Amino acid sequence: MSPQIALHxxxxxxxxxxxLISLAVAGAILGFLRFVLKKETASMFKTYWxxxxxxxxxxxxxxxxxxxxxxxxxxxxxxxxxxxxRASGLYRDxxxxxxxxxxxxxxxxxxLISDPRGKEPAPGWYxxxxxxxxxxxxxxxxIPILRNRARGELQRIxxxxxGFVYIGWMFGHLGFMANARNAYGLICxxxxxxxxxxxxxxxxxxxxxxxxxxxxxSPNKTWEGAFGALGVAMIxxxxxxxxxxxxxxxxxxxxxxxxxxxxxxxxxxxxVIKRDIGTKxxxxxxxxxxxILDRIDSLVYxxxxxxxxxxxxxxxx
Amino acid sequence: MKRWLNGSVRDVxxxxxxxxxxxxxxxxxxxxxxxxLGALIIRGLLHVYNDFEIIGHENLRTNRxxxxxxxxxxxxxxxxxxxxxxxxxxxRAFPAAASDYFFQSLPRLWAAAILVNAxxxxxxxxxxxxxxxxRELLANPGTILIIFPEGTRSTTGEVGEFKSGxxxxxxxRDVAVVPSFxxxxxxxxPKGKRFPRPGKVRLIVGTARNYRDRGTDKxxxxxxxxxxxDAVNQLRPVNGSD
Numbered sequence: 302m303s304p305q306i307a308l309h310x311x312x313x314x315x316x317x318x319x320x321l322i323s324l325a326v327a328g329a330i331l332g333f334l335r336f337v338l339k340k341e342t343a344s345m346f347k348t349y350w351x352x353x354x355x356x357x358x359x360x361x362x363x364x365x366x367x368x369x370x371x372x373x374x375x376x377x378x379x380x381x382x383x384x385x386x387r388a389s390g391l392y393r394d395x396x397x398x399x400x401x402x403x404x405x406x407x408x409x410x411x412x413l414i415s416d417p418r419g420k421e422p423a424p425g426w427y428x429x430x431x432x433x434x435x436x437x438x439x440x441x442x443x444i445p446i447l448r449n450r451a452r453g454e455l456q457r458i459x460x461x462x463x464g465f466v467y468i469g470w471m472f473g474h475l476g477f478m479a480n481a482r483n484a485y486g487l488i489c490x491x492x493x494x495x496x497x498x499x500x501x502x503x504x505x506x507x508x509x510x511x512x513x514x515x516x517x518x519s520p521n522k523t524w525e526g527a528f529g530a531l532g533v534a535m536i537x538x539x540x541x542x543x544x545x546x547x548x549x550x551x552x553x554x555x556x557x558x559x560x561x562x563x564x565x566x567x568x569x570x571x572x573v574i575k576r577d578i579g580t581k582x583x584x585x586x587x588x589x590x591x592x593i594l595d596r597i598d599s600l601v602y603x604x605x606x607x608x609x610x611x612x613x614x615x616x617x618x
Numbered sequence: 619m620k621r622w623l624n625g626s627v628r629d630v631x632x633x634x635x636x637x638x639x640x641x642x643x644x645x646x647x648x649x650x651x652x653x654x655l656g657a658l659i660i661r662g663l664l665h666v667y668n669d670f671e672i673i674g675h676e677n678l679r680t681n682r683x684x685x686x687x688x689x690x691x692x693x694x695x696x697x698x699x700x701x702x703x704x705x706x707x708x709x710r711a712f713p714a715a716a717s718d719y720f721f722q723s724l725p726r727l728w729a730a731a732i733l734v735n736a737x738x739x740x741x742x743x744x745x746x747x748x749x750x751x752x753r754e755l756l757a758n759p760g761t762i763l764i765i766f767p768e769g770t771r772s773t774t775g776e777v778g779e780f781k782s783g784x785x786x787x788x789x790x791r792d793v794a795v796v797p798s799f800x801x802x803x804x805x806x807x808p809k810g811k812r813f814p815r816p817g818k819v820r821l822i823v824g825t826a827r828n829y830r831d832r833g834t835d836k837x838x839x840x841x842x843x844x845x846x847x848d849a850v851n852q853l854r855p856v857n858g859s860d
Contacts, residue, residue, distance in 0.1 A: 383647075387626065388626045388627075388630050390626060390627065392627055393627070395647060398647060399647070402647075579626075580630055580631065584630060585633040585634075586634060588633070
């Protein structure tokens with residue numbers, strides 16, 4: 302991945318046009334709702350402008366190449382963890398917060414450097430990338446011992462571990478995918494597909510939603526929205542088959558399931574946490590979306606599953 | 619199991635810019651880190667560029683709450699007073715800054731909230747609430763308030779009249795009030811100039827006073843204010859640079 306390669310890469314160029322056209326179509330639909338049907342769309346427009354902003358930044362970072370993508374994902378993970386820590390109260394314990402920051406930075410470094418003992422120089426140190434959670438958890442457990450504290454430490458340890466493993470390491474897979482031979486296809490597909498599935502769930506729920514899906518977790522989600530999103534996610538791998546020309550039928554089905562079910566489970570997992578904490582959004586970072594973590598919730602869940610599925614059938618590097 | 623972490627931080631639902639604007643600000647590791655880094659750079663620059671010197675440094679050595687009162691003719695004044703504090707006390711030191719000037723435009727807000735850790739001081743309306751806030755802050759041991767009682771930068775380099783709000787903050791309270799004089803900052807960076815110029819800047823810190831035995835009525839407040847102005851003026855070097 303580099304700017305020169307991106308300019309001539311048919312997959313990257315295709316995604317550029319697909320996202321541009323999707324945003325244009327979405328804008329046209331929103332405009333139709335607002336100016337022809339005179340519907341109340343102010344909040345949807347706010348979300349829409351932020352989508353344009355997110356897409357722009359995302360494309361610039363992926364265009365710039367492997368290192369900017371990994372660094373960008375690492376910063377996103379750091380900030381998403383910060384939102385989680387602030388919402389859960391872990392942030393008041395600056396030792397634990399800094400320990401998790403260190404763990405997330407290590408995930409980024411493991412994705413950047415290559416294996417010092419590797420036979421052929423391949424980007425990314427996969428063995429260390431897989432081992433970071435062991436070291437990070439060791440560090441997190443060391444902190445109460447270092448400070449000679451026990452009261453309430455189980456809660457801090459648990460929050461720090463879920464924060465690191467889920468938001469730091471699992472989301473970090475998105476950055477590690479930048480080392481793959483087919484990086485543009487994998488990264489662009491997983492980001493675009495989870496985003497589109499999110500929008501599909503919202504749209505189907507808004508139009509057809511009758512039956513509450515998981516009322517105790519997220520009262521606005523409906524069965525209709527969930528099935529609509531799953532349907533879109535199952536069709537999408539065939540429509541965008543050029544992203545992974547080596548995938549067979551079985552892999553395309555798995556891709557659809559990972560995005561369609563995994564993405565929604567990611568959304569709901571963060572909702573469980575938010576519901577228990579008692580906040581509506583993790584933060585107010587992106588206008589119309591809530592926090593960074595509210596935006597990337599499906600990606601956190603789906604990206605590592607997708608990477609390991611693809612890596613099981615076809616060597617990534 | 620009992621919960622020990624009591625829920626979200628207080629500003630969890632606010633956008634990043636609004637979090638900087640609110641006061642008291644919730645501690646933020648990134649902001650604290652940037653502030654410490656900025657303080658190191660500012661200290662270095664002050665020493666190299668303005669040959670910065672502190673006289674009476676020992677008068678600031680206390681772990682109790684402190685109000686530092688000084689003359690004001692330049693933005694450098696705040697930086698000088700902050701540079702006189704140890705780094706670990708930086709995040710508990712709040713220079714009062716005009717909310718109508720420092721908390722409106724973004725660059726000034728960043729400078730005020732991140733670098734300086736400023737307390738938004740309402741100059742026009744709601745002065746009473748701001749003074750009350752100052753008193754509440756001082757109740758926490760280890761708080762340092764930096765106040766320029768003139769309320770604005772002097773355009774002549776002379777010490778102007780003090781506003782009586784300073785009397786209201788310290789009257790009848792057991793807090794140390796430290797008068798100090800900043801010499802040379804008017805020449806180095808007067809009001810209206812875009813960039814500072816090199817030139818000797820000196821900070822003279824006086825001995826601490828205490829007004830716990832004084833009443834809180836208007837005459838006492840005005841008397842304390844006048845006394846503090848005299849104390850600041852007396853610290854002016856005899857053959858100072860201005």
